[in-house]
Amino acid sequence: MNAPLTPADLLRGALAGLLDGLPPKQAAQAVERLIANYRGRTPTDAPILRDRADVAAYAAYRMPATFEAVRGALGALADAAPDWTPSRHTDIGGGTGAATWAVSATWPGPRPVTVLDWAEPALALGRELAGANPLLSATDWRRARIGQELTLDETDLVTISYVLGELTAEDRTAVVAAAAGAAQAVVVIEPGTPDGYSRIIEARDALVAAGFTIAAPCPHSSACPIEPGRDWCHFSARVSRSSLHRKVKGGSLAYEDEKFSYVAAVRFPAEPATARVVRKPQIRKGLVLLDLCLPDERLDRETVTKRHGALYKSARDAEWGDPWPPHPS
Incomplete structure (x- = not known):
């Protein structure tokens, strides 16, 4: 008897069909343009992900890496709190929903999920992709500005993945504060770069100040021992590369390593790594x-x-x- 498909299997299958009908050259050009432009603060008029073709190309290119990075961070939280399972999940700036897939892979079972994002085409595609995963059937894909106006309903888990780098300092502060006020656990993931790590430390400090303790990756909730400007804390997740990855990056390997920084903070008992x-x-x-x-x-x-x-x-x-x-x- 064949083993049941995992969320990772289901996601790969859903993404494989995304680019049907979209010429490979057009998909590669869309990804290159989006990689070059998808930075800075959240747009106030029109999202950078303009239409379905943009979102499909970007999702096929980036969702596998985001999924694996978030799953790595969530796995560390699950190790630190093995008896805890979120009954509700809110994903801030979730776009096409990579973090929601990672949550379903870490804690199997259906749960109410809310994905908040400003880009309507991303939310629409996320809803479409989620149709392949029965665990995401109760997901609410909701348009919202990610910034100082953000308000959150009470929840168990908030994820904020690859979002803070798109916000102003004021918006970052407001978003982390909103998460801290709504959740029992907050997991923040950023690119594994010096700038990404500095945003993680900023979020970590804010969460500790709000009464959270650090479950992962740190073995303590005290100050980080890494000297700013000299080094940064980051980790690596192995990602299978699609043909689109290889075309855009000009590589031939079947995999690549996604570097990411993260913090998982909680309001309940957890046992960080020794x-x-x-x-x-x-x-x-x-x-x-x-x-x-x-x-x-x-x-x-x-x-x-x-x-x-x-x-x-x-x-x-x-x-x-x-x-x-x-x-x-």
């Missing part, structure tokens, strides 16, 4: 070097050798972003 692997482990002959963020607000490198027995095998299997030591199986 420590977090914050760089790709370096495997040498007979030893593994792990760069760790520690609960005493330090960054340090741990050397794990063969004499550590089972821990050495765990170190060889460890991946960037994993908790350390690993959770017992």
Whole structure:
């Protein structure tokens, strides 16, 4: 008997049919234009995603990476709070709904979901894609300005993925404050760049000030030990590349790695990782070097050798972003 399709399988299938009837060259040109222009603050007159062709091309290109990054962040939250499941979810600036798919992949089961976005074509396509996922049947796709006028109904989980970089400083502050006032858990994801990380730290500080504790990725809710301007905390998610990815980027690999920064903050009990692997482990002959963020607000490198027995095998299997030591199986 074939295994049931996962949300990731369903999303890949839904995206595969998006570009039918749209010439590949036109799709690639739309993605290139949108990548160049889809930045700055949320438009006040017309969204940059102008019509279905724009949205279809951009969704086919970006949704898989956004889905995997958000799923990575949500997975870390689920590890820190294994007994918690959101019964309601609000996705701020959700566009075509990648984060809603990631929530359904992390906590299977139907739930009321509200996706808020200013771009009506994105919401329409998100609604269309969601038809392939029975877990998203109760989703409300709602047009809303993402900024200082934003108001939210009470919910369990708020996701804000790849949104803050499009807002002014004042709008960012207002959006995070609205999320903090409405939810029991807030997860913010931004590109894994120095600027993206600075926005994550800004959101993290605001959430802690609002009474939240950090569930992931940090092993504490105190100040980040990374010195601003010298480094930044980010992680990596493996993404299968479509033919459109390869055409736009001119690459031949079947995958790429999406770099992202995130914070997951909660108002309920959670157990953060004892420590977090914050760089790709370096495997040498007979030893593994792990760069760790520690609960005493330090960054340090741990050397794990063969004499550590089972821990050495765990170190060889460890991946960037994993908790350390690993959770017992």
